[in-house]
Amino acid sequence: MSPNPLAPDWLREPDDLNELDASVWSRTSRRSPSGELVVGGVTAGQLVAEHGSPLYVVDEADVRARAAGAVAAFTREFGRVGTTAKVYYAAKAFLSTEVARWVTEAGMAVDVCTGGEFAVARAAGVDPVDMGLHGNNKSLAEIDRTVAAGIGVVVLDNAAEVGRVADAAEHHGRVQAVRVRVNSGVHASTHEYLATAREDQKFGVPLADTADVVAAIRARPSLRFLGLHSHIGSQIFGSDGFAEAARRLLAVHAELLRDGDVPELNLGGGFGIAYTSADDARPLDELAAAMADIVAAECERLGVPLPVVAVEPGRTVVGPGGTTLYTVGTVKDVKVAVDGDAPSGADDPSVAVRRYVSVDGGMSDNARTALYAADYSVALANRASTAGPALVRVAGKHCESGDVVVLADYLPSDVVPGDLLAVPATGAYCHSLSSNYNHVGRPPVVAVRDGASRVIVRGETEADLLSRDAGLD
Incomplete structure (x- = not known):
């Protein structure tokens, strides 16, 4: 299969869409025997069932290890x-x-x-x-x-x-x-x-x-x-x-x-x-x-x-210890002209297809893509798949065309509404930059470690948003 011309030059089709790149994912992230994403010993399905989505997940062991590692590295090297x-x-x-x-x-x-x-x-x-x-x-x-x-x-x-x-x-x-x-x-x-x-x-x-x-x-x-x-x-x-x-x-x-x-x-x-x-x-x-x-x-x-x-x-x-979980809502293929011509038939060589996968979060929980055109990775989190790769853009639910979480990556072509997606390396500047745009509550932050999860920052509800509206006093 020839690469999709809409893919950025740096992006390569993975040999295995189920593989988790250790340089990007937190240290305890892995696939379960059934193919589900596991972080800190807790599956993505368990986390969403208990805490909902979108959901910030923080790998406590990863963050603690990196903090200790930073102290050790600079202490050792400047001591040297x-x-x-x-x-x-x-x-x-x-x-x-x-x-x-x-x-x-x-x-x-x-x-x-x-x-x-x-x-x-x-x-x-x-x-x-x-x-x-x-x-x-x-x-x-x-x-x-x-x-x-x-x-x-x-x-x-x-x-x-x-x-x-x-x-x-x-x-x-x-x-x-x-x-x-x-x-x-x-x-x-x-x-x-x-x-x-x-x-x-x-x-x-x-x-x-x-x-x-x-x-x-x-x-x-x-x-x-x-x-x-x-x-x-x-x-x-x-x-x-x-x-x-x-x-x-x-x-x-x-x-x-x-x-x-x-x-x-x-x-x-x-x-x-x-x-x-x-x-x-x-x-x-x-x-x-x-x-x-x-x-x-x-x-x-x-x-x-x-x-x-x-x-x-x-x-x-x-940063590396954070993963954000989303639920897929819609999947839409968009034909894009690659040589300046208007989109036409699917077999037209001047046309390429980008698959928009829309999720239940967006720029309110991760503003970095809209602010800096930051690149992120994404993986199917609730199951493994043997389907071929599809170039996707993971979009949010907000009323902005720039509401994008992942500009370009590959997901299995069988991704459907209801699937869970995971975006790694979201521990830094995602919750910190989050907002209530479109009156969406900020997601909870959950720490995972040794097979257990606990809320460390409570998510916002519609009642929380209304509690600040002085027009109801």
Whole structure:
């Protein structure tokens, strides 16, 4: 069979549609003897029967293992070159009280960027000293609340925040540790909206202005300067961008040492994961080793002592452990002209067929495809199939033509309404970006482990949505 001309160049027809690519699926994902998807020892059918669909499923053992692995990798590799590492969990990827407990039990600190994230982490029992506060527009209330609670570090995003944080710290009788987020100008190889160190964007202080901001910090007795912070973007493969950011930051770091202590350097996060079999995500062990070598070599070249190095992985910790389950509602074949001509007969060589498989969720539970044209994989979850492959686009139920969950993948050609589909690698930035578009409730989040499931974030009902409508008061 010749490949469907509508398939993207990177997509290959799988030899076995029932196979689960270990680089994409969570560590406990497998097929049962009958062909049903099993995650954490629980079948897809059991999960949907008990909790409904759509359903976010989080492989607890996977997330815990990745959190512990991140701490171990960066601790080991920076210890190898003669310094220590601080590993923060980037809560924006996905945060609940349970996940906060998992990552802190693994030895991670927690990075938050809003008062709401701070509240969830505190409710989980995370000590404020083990947290950092980010954000390009922190409210005075957020600053006051977190400083009063004893937050470990505040990352200053602009010059105005120097006075705001200093005043809050003075008011509460504290000396607040701060970092300065700099815009390194490194153009990370990622989607434009995910690149956060390019010159024309909202985050950080330009490198040229950093010395003045640090001087202002050092002039305030209620502040203690820890060092520079950089975040070059998200979903980044390889270490080249981090290497360039480290070089640029350490050049400024060396200059700042002339006038005072600079004990730390934060290189942020943004490490990529595999969403499809075409993604070549480097293991975190390799990235940690490369980053340690880069920092050590550059410090030696500049003749400065090695700082404590902080990093902020989020997606790499929670992303691969998430799977979203959907129920198929409709299946529709659409004829598409491949040479600019109008669609005609099925045997017309200028026409190809794309199969639209519509499910009971969509952009309200996974906005990344619509936002970034992000690619995902999909598999039949309730059974195995020996049918041939069909190129599909998995669409949602919302009133938007851009409401797509999976832009392109292959499913068995016998997929029918009522089948269950599973989309892997949805642990990061799916629930976090979810919405109530079209008044659809957010799905529940269920943790699975050792053959049992439990709800860790309750799903929203129509009653929940109506409870906020003041017109019913």
